[in-house]
Amino acid sequence: MRLEPIENPGIARRLGPPALALGATVVIASLLAMVAGANPFSVLGLILKGAFGSQFAILETLNRATPLIFTGLAVAVAFRAKFWNIGAEAQLYGGALVTVVFGTGMLALPAYSMLPLLALLAVIAGALLLLVPAILKVRFGVDEVVTTLLFNFIFLLFISMLLEGPLKDPMGMGWPKSARVLPEARLPRIVEGLRLHWGFALALIAALCVWVIQTRTTLGYEMRAVGLNREAAAFAGIPVNRVLLQTALLSGGLAALAGFSEVSGLKGSLTLDLSPGYGYTGIIVAMLALLNPLGVVISALFVAGIFVGADSMSRAAGVPTYLADIMLATALLLMVLAILLTRFRVVRG
């Protein structure tokens, strides 16, 4: 058995496998729910209702999609240039860290200058965090998969140290938690009274910007060329190492915006459970989107919908919450496989 690429796949080929994957996910989810003692036929309805069934559900899904769009973009940008940034998690926390460091009183500015400044500082922090592995890669050939992945653990422990020490909220009853950011450092809600903050709009704008960069600018052209064929790019005179460094700056900055947006828009303070692995899930989001920045928005909404829906379903059906995690994992695995099958066919021999 081997895979053969398909040139110009038709509409059935593009939509068929993902549809099958969705169907299979529903069947598997239902069976799992049955094993756990719930009514298998109510599962799909409960997931959909939990994700999109009410205004609250929809806003919850959009909120959940926001950090995933940022990390998904970060990964999509880097992977497009074949720079394997597995460290979006650390960059996310880097952005969050900067937001609380400067947002809890060090700066006293009105919101209209405070927020852009915090966002910018977060971007710089994330960019610098990824610049180090990038330099190690272009200078010494150190594999960035290893450095960015391992750095996640180092950086999370570093945050943990800060939260137990200098950043610990004196009013926090001893919890490892930072102080809350100032009101001027909070992203306002898009519509007053509705629980959706401007971080979501920022994420959409970021996706649009990345798309414009990739398709309209020389930098995007260079990044795609380097990703598709480093040897030919170098031969043609594209400064491959410089492009990789620029890619790292952009990718790290995007991931850091997820941290900024979560702290400033949603949580208000930094804790160690700020991200339930958004940095890693961003990889899946980017892969599902075939690294297309606009596709990242759609796949982030899909993943967030399953997150929120499966969670809500497990509560409503009275099954353990880890079933939701299993369903999410199943859905993502099947979808990644389905996306693969939209571009390749399996042949014997």
Added chain:
Amino acid sequence: MGAGTDVVLRLDAITKRFGGLVANDAISLSLRKGEVIALLGENGAGKTTLMNILFGQYTADSGSVAVMGQTLPPGNSRAALEAGVGMVHQHFTLADNMSVQENITLGVDPLLAPGLNRAAARKRILDLAERFHLAVHPDARVGSLSVGERQRVEILKALYRDMKVLILDEPTAVLTPQETDDLFATLRQAVASGLSIIFISHKLHEVMAIAHRVVVLRHGRLVGEVATEDTDKSALSAMMMGGAEARAPEVSRTEPGRALMELRGVSTPNIGNAPGLKDVTLSLRAGQILGLAGVSGNGQAALAEVVGGQRKPGSGTLVLNDAPPTAWTPRDAVRRGIARIPEDRHKTGTISDFDLTENAILERYKGTPFSSHGWLNWRAARRFADEIIQKYDVRCPGADTRIRLLSGGNMQKLILGRVLEAAPQIILANQPVRGLDIGAVNYVHSQLLAARDRGAAVLLISEDLDEITRLSDVIHVISEGRLSPGFARGQKSPAELGIWMAGQGFADAS
């Protein structure tokens, strides 16, 4: 061909389609004991597909393969080998870190209890080597052998395994003329002792020299099958091309002008196993084609990298328009008017998943007219691509086609257009026609000649001595990174150049 009892290999009505393309259309072929068949055809004629079917890499849509009267199961890649059909690929399949003997016995003699067989195996290898004049030492490490020697190991491997049929895929591409003669002597001897050979080539004079029978493929069809004694080169050429006579461009004499680029005593470090340059001095003159002959892997890559801006001279000086360039990167080279046609158009010349437009601007996307302040001007890029497509006759569905869907010839035309549209001063053509069909070869050559005639300096690097001697105004031979003196057109015969290619003239000269 009759179904005589001495037929060792028989392909019966093999058909293979890839989508709408018929790669093999009902091809039947039989090979008799002690016979050499030449399989002749341009690239894309279906030779490779046919061999892949024979070796079970592909399954034919219909038709069958039989060896010694036994039909092979389709899609089984070991069946042909076990039935006694061996193949020597263009890219050898040897383990560099093992000895010649280990390579030859690998997979035949058991790995365990080797003590028993080792002496016998060694004797057998030495016997075969002597009988067929394949001089290699059984204990030599394959990694240290020359290309010609490696090929001998491959042939020994087949002989050691008692192959009935040997398939040679473009075996002379990596050899000097003398080595080619040696190879042919070996093959004749092997045939006399009962081996049958399929010789895949597009060099007509070699086909005429070695084959008993010639089978010509065109567009997946078997279009001709003649005994060598009943045909000649021009008839075969016509068969390959389908009647359309391929006319090689006329080469006129020109007077060379001033030196546009000079290398003075340039040396570079070795690149892996391939030698770097050793004290190389040459000058590229306006209106002159300088041909660089040599067996592959003798420093051509290093020279191309220096001229093309990928590498700075380790020692010595590069002089461009009478002064050493202050910066020397690929982009500097392009800016200073150097057109670079790379050796490998798939891997270095183009980006397969970019479309024609994106590939057309690959070297010059920076700055006017294709971008300003970091913003690309796709309209200008598209216009440029369309211009190349039209002017250089690139056959494609449109400028938004991904370039990997193009044939090698059309890909090369795009590269030619990309570099020649800038009216370059200096042209670096590294293996510019490798793997192209005759029509495309003539086109590329005529473009190089036209560039020379308008005053450009051309550095032509090729392993094909015919190409070098036909086009070049002056010829240098490169061997182990050393450069021979320049020879004027016609000054040395191919055989004499071959001696230099083998690295022998240098000892005489020094």
